[in-house]
Amino acid sequence: MTPMTPMAIPNSPPSPLDPPPRLLMGPGPVNAHPRVLRALSTPLIGQYDPVMTGYMSETSALYRQVFDTGNEQTLLVDGTARAGIEAALVCLLVPGERVLVPIFGRFGHLLAEIASRAGAEVHTIETPWGTVFDPEAVVAAVRRVRPRVLAMVHGDTSTTMLQPLDGLGEICAELDVLLYADVTASLGGNHFAADAWGIDAATAGLQKCLGGPSGTAPATFSPRAVAAITARRQVEAGLREDGDEENALRIGSNYFDLAMVFDYWGPRRLNHHTEATSALYAARECAAVLLDEGMKEAVERHRLHGCAMAAGVRGLGLEVFGDQEHRMNNVVGVLIPDGVGDAAVRAALLADYGIEIGTSFGPLRGRIWRIGTMGYNARKDAVLTTLAALEQVLRGAGAKVVAGGGVSAAHEVYQDDQDGARQGAAL
Amino acid sequence: MTPMTPMAIPNSPPSPLDPPPRLLMGPGPVNAHPRVLRALSTPLIGQYDPVMTGYMSETSALYRQVFDTGNEQTLLVDGTARAGIEAALVCLLVPGERVLVPIFGRFGHLLAEIASRAGAEVHTIETPWGTVFDPEAVVAAVRRVRPRVLAMVHGDTSTTMLQPLDGLGEICAELDVLLYADVTASLGGNHFAADAWGIDAATAGLQKCLGGPSGTAPATFSPRAVAAITARRQVEAGLREDGDEENALRIGSNYFDLAMVFDYWGPRRLNHHTEATSALYAARECAAVLLDEGMKEAVERHRLHGCAMAAGVRGLGLEVFGDQEHRMNNVVGVLIPDGVGDAAVRAALLADYGIEIGTSFGPLRGRIWRIGTMGYNARKDAVLTTLAALEQVLRGAGAKVVAGGGVSAAHEVYQDDQDGARQGAAL
Numbered sequence: 001m002t003p004m005t006p007m008a009i010p011n012s013p014p015s016p017l018d019p020p021p022r023l024l025m026g027p028g029p030v031n032a033h034p035r036v037l038r039a040l041s042t043p044l045i046g047q048y049d050p051v052m053t054g055y056m057s058e059t060s061a062l063y064r065q066v067f068d069t070g071n072e073q074t075l076l077v078d079g080t081a082r083a084g085i086e087a088a089l090v091c092l093l094v095p096g097e098r099v100l101v102p103i104f105g106r107f108g109h110l111l112a113e114i115a116s117r118a119g120a121e122v123h124t125i126e127t128p129w130g131t132v133f134d135p136e137a138v139v140a141a142v143r144r145v146r147p148r149v150l151a152m153v154h155g156d157t158s159t160t161m162l163q164p165l166d167g168l169g170e171i172c173a174e175l176d177v178l179l180y181a182d183v184t185a186s187l188g189g190n191h192f193a194a195d196a197w198g199i200d201a202a203t204a205g206l207q208k209c210l211g212g213p214s215g216t217a218p219a220t221f222s223p224r225a226v227a228a229i230t231a232r233r234q235v236e237a238g239l240r241e242d243g244d245e246e247n248a249l250r251i252g253s254n255y256f257d258l259a260m261v262f263d264y265w266g267p268r269r270l271n272h273h274t275e276a277t278s279a280l281y282a283a284r285e286c287a288a289v290l291l292d293e294g295m296k297e298a299v300e301r302h303r304l305h306g307c308a309m310a311a312g313v314r315g316l317g318l319e320v321f322g323d324q325e326h327r328m329n330n331v332v333g334v335l336i337p338d339g340v341g342d343a344a345v346r347a348a349l350l351a352d353y354g355i356e357i358g359t360s361f362g363p364l365r366g367r368i369w370r371i372g373t374m375g376y377n378a379r380k381d382a383v384l385t386t387l388a389a390l391e392q393v394l395r396g397a398g399a400k401v402v403a404g405g406g407v408s409a410a411h412e413v414y415q416d417d418q419d420g421a422r423q424g425a426a427l
Numbered sequence: 428m429t430p431m432t433p434m435a436i437p438n439s440p441p442s443p444l445d446p447p448p449r450l451l452m453g454p455g456p457v458n459a460h461p462r463v464l465r466a467l468s469t470p471l472i473g474q475y476d477p478v479m480t481g482y483m484s485e486t487s488a489l490y491r492q493v494f495d496t497g498n499e500q501t502l503l504v505d506g507t508a509r510a511g512i513e514a515a516l517v518c519l520l521v522p523g524e525r526v527l528v529p530i531f532g533r534f535g536h537l538l539a540e541i542a543s544r545a546g547a548e549v550h551t552i553e554t555p556w557g558t559v560f561d562p563e564a565v566v567a568a569v570r571r572v573r574p575r576v577l578a579m580v581h582g583d584t585s586t587t588m589l590q591p592l593d594g595l596g597e598i599c600a601e602l603d604v605l606l607y608a609d610v611t612a613s614l615g616g617n618h619f620a621a622d623a624w625g626i627d628a629a630t631a632g633l634q635k636c637l638g639g640p641s642g643t644a645p646a647t648f649s650p651r652a653v654a655a656i657t658a659r660r661q662v663e664a665g666l667r668e669d670g671d672e673e674n675a676l677r678i679g680s681n682y683f684d685l686a687m688v689f690d691y692w693g694p695r696r697l698n699h700h701t702e703a704t705s706a707l708y709a710a711r712e713c714a715a716v717l718l719d720e721g722m723k724e725a726v727e728r729h730r731l732h733g734c735a736m737a738a739g740v741r742g743l744g745l746e747v748f749g750d751q752e753h754r755m756n757n758v759v760g761v762l763i764p765d766g767v768g769d770a771a772v773r774a775a776l777l778a779d780y781g782i783e784i785g786t787s788f789g790p791l792r793g794r795i796w797r798i799g800t801m802g803y804n805a806r807k808d809a810v811l812t813t814l815a816a817l818e819q820v821l822r823g824a825g826a827k828v829v830a831g832g833g834v835s836a837a838h839e840v841y842q843d844d845q846d847g848a849r850q851g852a853a854l
Contacts, residue, residue, distance in 0.1 A: 014485045017708055019472045029701055040705055041468035044459050044640055045446045046783040058441045078642060079506040079682065080700040086682045109664040114681045207701055213471055215505060215642060215703030218809055228653050237536040240789075253680065254511045254541045255506065271788070273507040274456055274634055276642030278467055282705065288441055358471040361698070362667075392431055 022350075025386045026207040026358030026372050027157035027331050028185065029207035029214055032282075033376040036212045039285035044277050048269065052277070055311030056265060059280060062287035065294065066187065066210075067202055067220045069194035076283055077217040077256070078276045081184040084217025087256035087399045090202045091229045092149050092178050092335045094249055100147040100177075101131050102126075102165060106361050107182060115151060118252060123147060129159045129363055130322035130333075135167045140173055141400040149178045155186030155328040157208075158323065158361050160370065162328040164188055169198015178225055184208060187218075189302035189330040189374050190291055209302060209330055211375030212286040216279035226262065235261035235270070249276025261371030302329035304417055305373040305383050308410040313371070314395070315409025321368045330374035333360075335367065337399045342366050347398055353389040383410055385399050435842060449777075452813045453785030453799050454584035454758050455612065456641055459709075460803040463639045466712035468498040470713035471704045477695065479704070483692060486707060489714035493614065493637075493722065494629055494647045502692045503710055504644040504683070505703045508632025509609040511644025514543050514683035515628045518656045519576050519605050521676055522546025527574040527604075529553075529560050531590060532583030533788050534609060542578060545679060554584045556790055557749035557760070560592035562594045569598055576605045582613030584635075585788050587748065589617055589755040589798065596625015605652055611635060614645075615717055616729035616757040621797050627652040636729060636757055638802030639713040643706035653689065662697070731755035731844055732800040732810050735837040739814040740798070742836025744829045745820070748795045751778035757801035760787075762794065764826045769793050772820055780816040810837055 024030045045052045060074045069075060077084040089111070093099055099120045100110040104127050116122045123145045127133050140151055150172055155162045165181055172179040177181030178200040183192055187202075189209030196201055203219040206212030221229065232251050235244035251257040255273065291297050306329040310320050310419040315335050336342050340357060346369070349355045358370035373383055387406035394401045435782040451457045472479045487501045494501060505513040516538070519527055526547045528539040531554050543549045550572045554560050569577055577599055582589045590610055595779050605627040610619055614629075616636030621629055630646040633639030646661050647658065664672035678684040682700065690697040717725050733756040737747050748760030763769050769786060773796070776782045785797035800810055814833035821828045 014489065014711065017466050017469045017482075017712065019470060019476075019478050019482075022472050022476065023469070024471065024473055026473060029471055029474065029704065032705075037468045037470065039444050041464045042444045042457055043446060043449070043464065044451065045449050046451055046453060047456065049446075049449065049777070049783065051446050055444075055446075062441065079510060080703055082700045083506060083510075083682050086680065110681070113664050117677065117679055119679075205701070207471075213703060213705035214701040215706045237540055244508050247750075250544065252544055252546075253513065253517075254537070254544050255683075273509045274632070274641040276507055276640060276706075277456065278459075278709065279642045279703075279706065280638035284441070285444065316828050350476070356476065380800075 008385040021354050023355045027370045028354050030375045030377045032213055033211040033289050034281050036285045040278050040279045042281045047275050059284045063218045065291055067194045067218050068285050070220055071220045073226050073262055074222040077219050080214045081217050084203030085182055087258055088117050088180055088203050089314045090118045090256050091251050091258045092254050093118050093120040097148040099149045099151055100145045101151045102138050104132055104161055105129055107156045107157035107171050109152045132161050132163045132326045139171050145357050148202050149180055151180045152210050154183045157185045157331050160327050160333040162326050166197050173198055190297050192369055209374045210286040212282045216283050230259050302378045306330055306380040308383050308413040311372050311408040311413045312410035315405040332371045333368040340397045340399045348393045355389050442446050448781050450782045453783050454797045456602040457802045459640055460638040460716050463709050463712045466708045467705050469708050474702050490645045493714050494621045498647045498649055500648040500653050500689055503552055504646050507641045508644050511630030511646050512609055512655055514685055515607055515630050516542050517545045517680050517683050518685045520547040524575040525580055526576045527572045528578045531564050531588055532556055533585035534580045536589050538578045559588050559590045559753045562591055566598050576607055578607045581608050581610045584612045584758050587754050587758040589753055593624050601627055618726050618848055631711050636801045637713040639709045643710050657686050691777045692739050701807045728798045729805045732805040733757055735810050735840040736800050738840045739833040739837035740831040759798045760795040767824045767826045772824055775820045782813055782816050
């Protein structure tokens with residue numbers, strides 16, 4: 001279990017993969033669903049095999065349901081969640097165009113930076129970490145800046161906040177602004193409705209509420225976004241045929257050129273990259289698992305276990321971070337008690353209980369832990385085990401904690417939920 | 428097995444993943460090694476778990492052996508092989524700098540296009556598909572163009588050719604040119620020696636001779652390349668601390684900013700993307716499988732089975748494509764006989780035998796098939812089965828083929844090899 005330094009093993013074969021059991025209760029990655037792990041080991045097939053193109057079409061259809069959209073262009077970007085973000089922004093933004101990024105955590109900064117590297121003129125508004133924007137403030141900024149793209153993070157794990165997006169679509173459509181949403185951390189665990197909210201582009205990742213491994217980015221694009229992107233289409237020189245021409249608005253990246261990716265996923269099946277087959281298998285299974293449960297039910301499950309975790313943390317006598325009215329269902333921020341070492345507590349949880357919780361970035365570094373309840377780990381046993389272990393570790397670190405307070409507060413949430421369900425059934 | 432159209436299954440869960448058995452004898456992807464498939468289903472762990480960072484370090488160490496280099500910066504780019512290419516080129520080339528791309532097939536065009544989108548001034552030289560460059564011609568072009576980067580494809584599956592790279596490193600070092608090699612199709616199946624050849628950057632993919640799934644790109648960077656890249660380093664705004672500043676030469680992509688990726692893989696462990704854990708497991712296992720066999724032995728195996736396939740194709744009475752002195756070990760181009768339909772033969776091979784061979788691009792479209800013998804499929808049974816099936820399908824399509832001629836010519840190659848080995852042992 002000690003990490004080896006590269007120089008120590010130059011010529012000996014490594015030992016077989018055998019990671020220790022871990023309960024991943026940080027802000028992601030979380031444990032993948034067992035069905036997804038099994039899907040990953042499915043044998044490969046060729047990229048133009050009709051079975052493979054069938055799987056690609058099925059994956060599109062499944063993610064239409066996950067994103068709640070009728071968008072034909074619903075597909076995977078082959079890379080981590082960040083690849084999905086960059087693909088969307090470099091394709092939607094022609095260099096020199098304005099983008100507005102409301103920043104309420106680390107990932108707003110990331111969107112701004114990616115857009116800036118894409119050559120866009122970046123305008124930002126900020127709100128303190130732990131809060132979200134009043135949609136009216138965003139609308140006012142859109143009217144003032146008149147951007148080509150409004151780029152919003154939906155759920156930002158760095159602060160645990162969930163930004164309301166409903167209502168922004170109208171103003172964007174009115175002013176010909178394209179509305180992009182980064183739903184990496186939120187999708188599957190919080191209500192999201194691409195079409196109803198007028199979202200033009202949204203990108204996600206598997207390693208949060210979707211319960212899979214990082215490495216591929218589900219994404220969806222509205223007809224308006226598709227028109228903007230395909231206007232920049234240019235077929236690769238090595239594949240060009242009659243009628244395929246150079247384009248002055250050509251997208252600045254080949255790998256992230258979604259016009260090409262649309263051609264690869266669409267009926268033309270024009271080769272771009274070689275689809276990451278195993279990652280596609282995983283993404284398809286993530287969606288299938290989620291839809292077998294039902295999107296509404298999955299969101300409700302995340303709500304329940306997130307509430308239980310937050311109640312449990314408070315029951316231990318700890319304070320939760322940020323505006324709880326706008327907290328994501330799937331992550332709770334916990335103020336680190338005075339006199340307790342951030343790293344020492346996390347190390348003890350990992351070493352003695354095999355449980356991982358998250359540290360923080362930027363202004364919250366050393367101030368809060370982030371505890372996730374997402375995907376496969378949005379489960380009662382995962383919540384109670386984490387609270388029980390955290391109590392012991394904090395006590396060992398000298399913190400004042402309420403004995404049994406975490407678990408019993410979480411139990412109460414579960415009890416209330418059952419009572420509510422019974423009452424509902426009796427009505 | 429019929430591909431479903433997205434609209435046909437909007438609300439029903441898809442059937443479980445159950446692709447038909449396929450023997451993938453095209454230019455890649457090929458069947459993954461069973462050990463690699465099993466590695467893919469290994470449970471996830473957190474990205475800063477000491478076991479995970481240990482696996483990352485081990486993966487670096489393993490790929491140092493695969494690339495035959497001492498380069499500290501040897502790592503994975505999270506995306507398909509094409510992502511590795513783009514990462515290398517956008518990081519090595521500052522917009523406006525000159526790049527020289529010798530083009531001998533589709534992937535040279537790809538390098539030129541990626542470099543062009545990265546803002547480089549692109550210079551190309553070309554040689555007809557099916558031939559390679561005399562290294563002297565490349566050296567002369569380097570002296571004439573004086574590029575910042577010489578970007579070379581090593582093996583180009585579109586033409587089956589393998590470009591000699593040995594000898595280019597000296598002139599590049601002398602003229603302060605960075606030498607980049609795209610070894611996606613060649614690595615593991617053809618001799619490659621990054622340090623001995625003076626290669627400054629090389630990127631690969633798993634889906635060819637490495638025997639894994641597409642989706643992550645092993646890459647290595649010499650100290651000279653690392654210096655050029657880290658001079659462009661800029662820490663993300665959301666993570667910045669004292670001393671981290673803006674950089675005028677900032678790399679044009681965030682996702683492909685290798686200076687950040689070096690910080691993530693290196694001792695600073697500064698978060699960039701969330702490493703694609705399952706893909707890393709696969710990449711680590713691919714290297715372990717290869718090194719268990721031995722790099723020299725793996726290359727020799729590819730040589731043997733490639734020779735057997737080429738001999739078998741000729742034994743059937745067909746013609747092989749291109750300069751056979753410079754053919755990659757792992758792909759054979761086969762001229763499509765007159766009067767035989769390209770797609771019909773491939774479809775029959777797939778439908779009746781479960782065997783996939785490849786079609787072609789650009790100037791070779793409809794003229795040749797490409798038959799791969801790579802990674803796990805560089806095996807005698809795979810070669811003989813493919814030749815036996817191809818004979819039957821061609822006969823069925825009305826082509827004149829030598830009965831038993833393919834299999835017996837391949838057998839002769841295997842027999843000669845055994846005889847040679849016996850003679851060698853007797854000396």
